[in-house]
Each structure stands twice: as structure tokens, then as C-alpha cells.
Amino acid sequence: MNSTWTPVVINVDGSTISSALLRGLIDGDHPVVLLKGLLSDEIVAANRQVLLGLRNGARVTQYANGSLTLIGTFLVKYLEKLDEYFVEAKNADARTAAAGFYLPAHVREKLRRAFGMREFETAREPDGRCYASSNVRICANNIDTPLHNDNIKRDGAPYPIILAGLKHQLSCVVCVQGCEEGGELSIYRKPWEPADEIHKVPSGLGYDLAVVEGRPVYEFRPKTSDVYLLNPTNYHAVKKVTGADRITLGFFFGFFDDQLDRAVSWV
Numbered sequence: 001m002n003s004t005w006t007p008v009v010i011n012v013d014g015s016t017i018s019s020a021l022l023r024g025l026i027d028g029d030h031p032v033v034l035l036k037g038l039l040s041d042e043i044v045a046a047n048r049q050v051l052l053g054l055r056n057g058a059r060v061t062q063y064a065n066g067s068l069t070l071i072g073t074f075l076v077k078y079l080e081k082l083d084e085y086f087v088e089a090k091n092a093d094a095r096t097a098a099a100g101f102y103l104p105a106h107v108r109e110k111l112r113r114a115f116g117m118r119e120f121e122t123a124r125e126p127d128g129r130c131y132a133s134s135n136v137r138i139c140a141n142n143i144d145t146p147l148h149n150d151n152i153k154r155d156g157a158p159y160p161i162i163l164a165g166l167k168h169q170l171s172c173v174v175c176v177q178g179c180e181e182g183g184e185l186s187i188y189r190k191p192w193e194p195a196d197e198i199h200k201v202p203s204g205l206g207y208d209l210a211v212v213e214g215r216p217v218y219e220f221r222p223k224t225s226d227v228y229l230l231n232p233t234n235y236h237a238v239k240k241v242t243g244a245d246r247i248t249l250g251f252f253f254g255f256f257d258d259q260l261d262r263a264v265s266w267v
Helices: 022-028 040-055 082-098 103-114 196-199
Strands: 008-011 033-035 059-063 068-071 119-122 135-139 145-148 168-177 185-191 217-220 227-230 234-238 246-255 262-266
Touching: 008 022, 022 168, 022 196, 022 227, 033 145, 033 217, 040 082, 040 103, 040 246, 068 103, 068 145, 103 119, 103 168, 103 262, 185 227, 185 262, 196 246
Parallel strands: 008 033, 119 262
Antiparallel strands: 033 227, 059 068, 068 135, 135 246, 145 234, 168 227, 168 246, 185 217, 185 234, 246 262
């Protein structure tokens, strides 16, 4: 961990959290905003039990240098077949809702209140098609997530989606189940830029570590019930997990202006 780039830890007590912390993530002033106490252990435990019942339905996407195991879907995989994405998004949210999984909406409302936002809703296209509200990532024993970044303004620019017009993108992650060893998030003080494409892993997920050489990095292992916010346009990775599955709920959220009081979310 680089001591010159440190997280902000908030013990949520019902008072409004300044949107300056979101601006700090956008500007790269701090790597992570860690929210302690935003969710009760009881709510996380109840939703974890639902997810364990859905575990067998998780989908695995294989890459040359790794794999992603998800309950749910993600937009970037479907950018060239958007109609299919919106159908899958609707079906994925219907499956989890039918099982009694209510955590995504609960987290959005908790964040809306905590930051004093006017709105925090799942994104919709003008024709009413709704984006997926969240997905659940499962990192099992001996699995890691390679170095990568997420940037919908870049990836979505060639396609007819409202998200390509966002001004800012952030990410929310809920630790539904922490692992025994490993599983640390590593986030680098290095946002993506076009010249970085020379470091893209051919036919793989993410980028070679040379792209972040010499850059400050912050590492931490989230604990069950932690909620953390980060700027996913910075390079980040998850170290290899040992023991129990590392299970996280995640979604991106963003803003179309600098007021930072009307958020939309998607995955």
C-alpha cells in the first residue's frame, strides 16, 4: 500500500455525507471510499443465503488469462447485440427478484439517502428499456481478476446508448462474503488513456502490469458487509482468493452533470 494515496473510511451514522467525497474519487484524490455500517449484517446475511441458492446458475465467461463467474449479466459483453442485452438484463433481474434477492435496490436507496441525492435509479433508455441493476461476482478458491479498467464512455461511444453521454462513472461494490486469505482489491492511481492500448492482453481480460509500473497503488481486503466506492476508470485487480468464495455485489453508477445528485446505475 502506498501511504501517499489513502482511502476515506466513513462510519455511516445517518448524517449526510458530502458529495465532495464522490468528487474526490472522480478526481483521483483517494482510491476508495469505504462505508462502514451502511448495511446491517442481518440484511447482508439474508441476501447471501439467497445467492447461495442461485450459485449453480452462475455463468462463467472464459478468457485467455482468466475467467469471470457471474450471477447476472454485463453490458460490455453485449454492446454489439444490444437487443439481446436488454432481454438478458430483464430476465436476470427477474430471476434474482423472484428468489427474494432485494439487495441492489436497498443499496441504491441507502446511498441516495447517505449522499443526499435527489435520485438514484437503474438507468433506462428513452424507449423504456432498463439496464441490469447489478451482478454478483464469485471468485472461488485460486481465482483472481486480472488488471483492467471499466469506462463506458469509451466502450459505449460507437453505440446508441445513453450511458455514452455520462460525464462521470463510479462503481459500488458490496462484500457479501469475504474470503479467508487473498482476494485483496488493488487499485492504481492511473486512469486509462488511449496510449495504454499497447498493453492490452491479446484475446484476454485486461492489461499487462507494465501499464501501471511505478504508479501508487492501494490494496485492501474487504470484509463481509463492507460497501466501497471507487473510480473504475483507474486500473484495478483482485488478487488470488484462498478458501471460501469471495462474493461481491457490484454495479456502476454515473452522473450526466457535475451536480452529483442524480445518479443512474447499470452493469
